[in-house]
Amino acid sequence: MATSSYSRVSTSVRSRAWSTRAKWTMLGGVVWAFMQPYRLTFLHPHGQGFWWLLSEPPLYVVLVGLAFAVFLAPALIQDLEEAEDAAEG
Amino acid sequence: MLPKAEFVHWWFATGFLILGLLLLAESLVGEAAWRRRPWRVYLWPSFLFLMGLLMWPVMTFYTNSTIHMLAHGSWAQAMMLAGAAELGLARGKLHSPYWSLTTAGAFLVSAAAILLHEQNGWFYARAAFLHHILGWTFVIGAAFPLARAFRPSSAVVRTGFALVFVVTAVFLYSDRDSASIFGHMSPLAGAQHR
Numbered sequence: 001m002a003t004s005s006y007s008r009v010s011t012s013v014r015s016r017a018w019s020t021r022a023k024w025t026m027l028g029g030v031v032w033a034f035m036q037p038y039r040l041t042f043l044h045p046h047g048q049g050f051w052w053l054l055s056e057p058p059l060y061v062v063l064v065g066l067a068f069a070v071f072l073a074p075a076l077i078q079d080l081e082e083a084e085d086a087a088e089g
Numbered sequence: 090m091l092p093k094a095e096f097v098h099w100w101f102a103t104g105f106l107i108l109g110l111l112l113l114a115e116s117l118v119g120e121a122a123w124r125r126r127p128w129r130v131y132l133w134p135s136f137l138f139l140m141g142l143l144m145w146p147v148m149t150f151y152t153n154s155t156i157h158m159l160a161h162g163s164w165a166q167a168m169m170l171a172g173a174a175e176l177g178l179a180r181g182k183l184h185s186p187y188w189s190l191t192t193a194g195a196f197l198v199s200a201a202a203i204l205l206h207e208q209n210g211w212f213y214a215r216a217a218f219l220h221h222i223l224g225w226t227f228v229i230g231a232a233f234p235l236a237r238a239f240r241p242s243s244a245v246v247r248t249g250f251a252l253v254f255v256v257t258a259v260f261l262y263s264d265r266d267s268a269s270i271f272g273h274m275s276p277l278a279g280a281q282h283r
Contacts, residue, residue, distance in 0.1 A: 017117055025110065051092040057262050060103045068110060072129075079125040080118055 019077055022069035029061030091150055094216075095266045102261030104140045108133055109254030116247035130179040138172025141165050160202035167195035167202075186241045193234040196253075200227035211270075214278035218270040219260050226256060 033040055040059065041052045111133040115123045124130055144165035152158050174191040177183035204224035209217040230253035236246045267279040 021110070021114065021117070025106075049090075051090075051096055055092070055096040055099055057099045057102070060099065061106065061262075064103060064106055064110065068114075072114065075126060076114065076118060076122070076129075080122050083122045083125065 019069075019073050022065045022073050025065030025068065026062050027065075029058045029063075029065060032061060033058035093266055094151065095264050097147060097151070098261045098264040101140065101143075102258045102264075104136070104143075105254045105261060106258035108136055108140075109251050109258060111136070112251030112254060113248065116244055116251055120242065131176065134172050134175035134179050136172075138169055138176060141168030141170075141172055144168060154206075156206045156208075160206035163202045164199050167198040171195035187238050189234055189238040189241065193231050193238065196227045196231035196234055200224045200231065203227070209275070212273035213275045215263065215265055215268040215270040215274075217278075219264050223257060223260050226253065226260070230256075 036058070037043055040056050041048050042056060042059075045053060115133070142165070144161055148158055148161035148165055151161065171192040171194075174183065174188045178186075178188050201224075203220055207217055207220035207224070211218050211221050230249075233246055233250040233253060236243065237250055240246055268274070
């Protein structure tokens with residue numbers, strides 16, 4: 001009983017930690033963009049070449065976080081919950 | 090026209106960030122939950138292999154010097170070898186956890202290449218500083234894949250392994266072709282960027 005309760009709390013914490021990981025990554029990119037706006041060339045695109053317009057590092061970080069949130073997190077959280085149910089069942 | 094070296098560093102930084110986050114996720118949720126969907130097991134090893142493949146165009150086009158070409162070529166081979174070994178372990182074709190030693194070897198080869206091809210001192214410019222610190226990060230970070238071969242299920246080892254990639258991403262994102270480091274920059278390093 002105690003083990004099951006511990007497992008449920010642990011899984012819940014891991015699910016929450018995982019789901020916020022992607023959000024923290026996105027937030028990291030946004031904070032970076034505010035701290036170093038000159039790293040975002042699209043904010044001052046006049047006269048910039050193709051490579052400068054493609055290279056937007058803070059935006060890359062936001063996109064990585066977004067990709068994790070959309071493509072990886074939902075299935076992983078579902079699997080964690082199923083693993084918890086299986087352990088209880 | 091070729092993209093500047095700093096752009097390539099930022100793209101690879103993104104690759105290392107993805108690798109680090111995948112490994113952190115695996116470490117956080119545990120191997121059992123991570124392996125519940127077979128495609129997930131292949132994610133980071135195949136991504137590492139892909140990054141090795143993408144190093145070949147870097148080797149081909151960025152030929153500032155022979156030593157740069159050799160360094161880029163050795164990274165390409167080391168990353169492909171480590172990715173292939175990890176793919177073999179993920180697929181179950183390779184059984185011995187000691188195959189993880191190839192990743193430790195890849196870390197050490199990469200560290201040697203990055204330290205040897207940087208000819209300037211630590212405070213010459215930011216790029217030189219980052220080369221030195223990246224090299225030593227991989228020398229010290231090699232302890233994690235080494236430990237992973239002997240204690241593959243250790244959460245500390247897995248998390249440390251993941252964080253080496255995240256730290257590498259931060260260093261690579263900090264790179265500029267010519268910028269100062271802690272207020273130091275050699276007059277020989279060129280005009281400073283923003």
